[in-house]
Amino acid sequence: MTPRQLLKQVFGHDDFRGDQEAIIADVLAGRDVLTIMPTGAGKSICYQLPALIRPGTGIVISPLIALMEDQVQALKAVGVRAATLNSQSADSGQVWRDMADGQLDLLYVSPERALMEGFGALLSRTEIALIAIDEAHCVSQWGHDFRPEYRRLRSLCDALPGVPRIALTATADRETRADIAVQLGIAPDRITLSGFDRPNIRYEVAGKDNLRRQLLAFLAGQGGQAGIIYAPTRAATETICGWLTEAGLRARPYHAGLDAITRSRHQADFVAAEDMVMVATIAFGMGINKPDVRFVAHAGLPKSIEAYYQETGRAGRDGDPAVAHLIWGGEDVARLRGFIAAGEGSDAHKASETRRMNALIGFLETAACRRHALLRYFGEAPPERCGNCDNCLNPPNLVDATGAARKLLSAVYRTGQRFGIAHLIDVLAGKTNEKVTKFGHDRSSVFGIGCDWPADQWRNLGRQLEAIDALERDPEGGGLVLGPAARAILKGEVPITMKQVAPRRAAARASASADLAASDQPLFERLRALRRQLAAEAGVPPYIVFSDATLRSMAASRPRDMAGMARIPGVGAVKLESWGAVFLAAINGD
Incomplete structure (x- = not known):
């Protein structure tokens, strides 16, 4: 079966996006690849499809336990044999046995588990399709989330000659990309840069005045949709969550001061909800595979443009309109400078961090297009105006x-x-x-x-x-x-x-049904209600059943039979069998 045929059968999509097809061809040919691709552009397909085609098990190394669990849940829903191996795995013994018996298509493993004694031996006596290293910026000392254990992953890959390695990240400037390639043994000419633009995200920046009033005003314009507010401290997280709760909004806090059970429950509540706000420190969100986050707001400054890009990239992963809204004050700049001065690392590292901070400040202070400034930082040459940021929509004097x-x-x-x-x-x-x-x-x-x-x-x-x-x-x-x-x-x-700054014009709120004809919107809402019911029965988040985009396509095209349902984007063979008939009945009033 060809990659394109498998894409349709398993994931329900007719066409690849961007550089996906070329990257997949390289991995299938046994070539190593470093790919930089925006969040939401489909990085996971670049290793999932080759792992299903090449003989053996695909190994995916990721530091993000939440991402592992979400992706495995989504893969199982489309019939892929997948499992996780990390510090929270309750059935690690069974996973090892399934791996040894060749019963897994994909195994997601944390870097700590991958480097434990015995795992390398397991790989050496098992057929391995590929090794994918996700969040690859963690390998670089110049990356915004450097993790020393990532440096040891090259030896794991080198011990498996002939097994292609694919490193993936959404966030790496030129210096970081070069360092990743060196650290993972990938040739410089094997770097695929797919661009950094997320055109569906509207970027907004505001000076901090009255944070409570500003946040509540922003949320009032979001129409009760799901989103994340990042706060700089645990105390700020609790305070802001209290403001939202008092205002009648569904909100949960998330920070390292909460016990693991509470954090896990709050995360599960958010992932399953269509209208909840998660107020969190940056401990939350890394790898959360929730496609329908409609906004990310910062109640303070991220530590760099890379971190900002990574965090805002959690909005609009489904490609629908989303908003990145940042509120900052002078005290946030002072906090960043203090972190750099007090942090560990060489003078060269601190100088690099200072350059990154100054680039972030330049982004905040620019009167020109914010998307232009953001993409220029990553080495691209974008148009002077994007038409989808605050400075383009409301040009300042x-x-x-x-x-x-x-x-x-x-x-x-x-x-x-x-x-x-x-x-x-x-x-x-x-x-x-x-x-x-x-x-x-x-x-x-x-x-x-x-x-x-x-x-x-x-x-x-x-x-x-x-x-x-x-x-x-x-x-x-x-x-x-x-x-x-x-x-x-x-x-x-x-x-x-x-x-x-000119008086802010109200922007159109991102809506799950915005591009539907008025006559199709009632059906779309009925399908969403049905999706919520089926997801609750199956114990999975609603988006695991079908995405909003798939439901919109159903509401607009109104398939009459299972053959028509199979042509809907996002309806693969397993999902068609599991849920096709019940959605078809809802569409046709049976």
């Missing part, structure tokens, strides 16, 4: 803020470099409140010199000055102090340009 910057920096200096932005704004605005008069700042030369600017503009300028090192946070008192870039600004040697 640029104003000369050099004079205002000098006023704010002077206020920091004249008040003793010990106060936060709120107090400094009061001084600049000429407010005679208790705190201002207590410290005698109503008699300062800077009192009232900024009354012509509204408070939100001063906060915006403060964030920008922190981002460029003109202002810093006192690590002990938390107040603002002059940074190394302040002197040149105060002397008038460096101009400051600031964005004035």
Whole structure:
């Protein structure tokens, strides 16, 4: 059977996407490959299909237990013999026996288990179709999620001559890609770069003002759909989850401070839900195979553009419209700088981390297309405008803020470099409140010199000055102090340009039925209800039964018989047998 025939029979798809077919051909020919492909573009097909065609078992090494479990569940639903082997595997003995007996098409294994004594011996006496190394950026010291144990995986691969290795990641800049290839023994000319663009994701960035109000306003525009909010700390996770619950939203917290049973339950609730918000630290989401996440919001800064791309990539994996919304403040920049300074690693590594952080700040502060800035970072040459980010949809005005910057920096200096932005704004605005008069700042030369600017503009300028090192946070008192870039600004040697963001137009909410005719939408909702019922009975998430895209196709084409149902994208042979008749009956009113 050809790869294309198998794609249709097992997964229900007629055509490959992007570079999938070429990558699969390379692996089938026994060639090693490093592929960089966006999340949601179908990386897993690149090793799943060859593993089903080549003799033996395909070994998939991944650090993401949640991804293993989700993918194995999805594979079993289409008739593939798959299993996992990790620290949480309850039936590892049976998995070893099935592996030794050649009863597995795919085995997902954690790097720790793959490197344990005995696993290599098992591979040596078992026919192996291929070795896939997922999240391959973990092998590189320049990657955003370096894991030292990944460095030892090359020896595991080298011990199996003739077995092709395929390394996969969604996130790797030029430096990281080269390092991955070296560390895994893949020739530089075997790197396939499929691009980084996720055109279905709308990118938005906002300065932090009132986080609670901003998050609730954003969620009000999402229509009760499933999404993730990333918070920088455990405490922030609990606080934000409390805000959402008080507002009547379905929400769950997820962080390392919760016990394993609670984390597992919250994750299962989220994966199965169509309307839940997961509020989490970055401990959550790595490899969650939930295709219908409609938004990812950041209530603070990720540590780099790579991390941002990886985290936002968890939205819209099904290809439907999704939103990436980031809210940040100057304290987030200070936190990142503190992490880099206090972190382990060589001076070269810290310098690299600082460059990555500065690139992230440039992305936040740009007045140009955000997608353009993001893709340029990864070495692509995208169009100047994408039409699907906040700067393209609501172009900001640029104003000369050099004079205002000098006023704010002077206020920091004249008040003793010990106060936060709120107090400094009061001084600049000429407010005679208790705190201002207590410290005698109503008699300062800077009192009232900024009354012509509204408070939100001063906060915006403060964030920008922190981002460029003109202002810093006192690590002990938390107040603002002059940074190394302040002197040149105060002397008038460096101009400051600031964005004035235009009033935000309401964007169309991403909807699961947005592209359906009005006459087909009631049927689509009935099919979704049927899917929820069948998923609950089977003990699987709804998307395991059928995706929203498959249900939309059913509602629009209304197949009359099983042959017509088999032509629906996403309906493979096993799913047709399992659920085809019941959905056909619902469509035809039987």
